[in-house]
């Protein structure tokens with residue numbers, strides 16, 4: 001059954017744990033198979049320039065061994081473009097990448113970076129990848145992504161998730177709501193992700209123009225305590241309940 005809110009499970013940090021010791025355990029491809037069985041609609045993996053978690057071989061195996069669509073997160077750089085065009089994953093999500101950052105700290109600068117990004121969006125589309133741009137939840141950035149010809153944007157939910165519950169978090173949520181509304185107006189598919197947890201997922205899942213959430217670090221962390229299967233199922237259930245309530249009482 002096609003769902004109106006998909007869950008993409010990001011398996012990067014299974015590879016982080018594997019790489020802490022080298023070797024093969026725990027295997028991110030095994031985690032991807034388990035995620036599929038637990039209700040994920042897609043698998044997301046970020047091949048970073050420094051290969052700190054996902055490896056080239058992981059990408060090769062994910063393409064070959066997983067039935068779910070792969071969302072390949074990549075920096076807009078020639079090396080990653082060559083890998084994406086060779087493997088032709090279902091989707092490619094362009095993300096900003098700095099070597100010194102611990103994680104993807106903000107969205108792409110789709111306004112100042114227009115000329116640079118244009119070539120990447122075009123090349124990825126030409127090999128059949130569904131291209132998304134990971135951007136700040138800002139209507140102007142959504143419009144800039146539209147000018148780049150991106151069919152999808154993914155809104156960065158990190159600031160919302162990191163903020164204190166109350167007025168500050170509400171302000172960040174309002175930015176996500178406004179950006180998602182702009183995407184709907186422009187006819188761009190809207191995704192969201194980064195930092196989402198059991199506590200923060202509901203209000204984002206309730207935004208009806210958002211059709212996909214990509215979630216990783218929290219799920220892998222929770223897997224330590226209760227298993228990956230149960231973490232994914234609980235996240236999936238929280239998303240579904242929030243979306244169903246929003247559909248019954250829109251705007252309430």
Ligand code: PXP
Pocket residue numbers: 010012046073093095103104134154192193194195196214215216217218
């Ligand atoms: N979406 C994008 C574009 C990301 O870069 C990341 C982090 O790799 C995520 C979603 C998932 O974020 P988290 O691991 O914090 O759930």
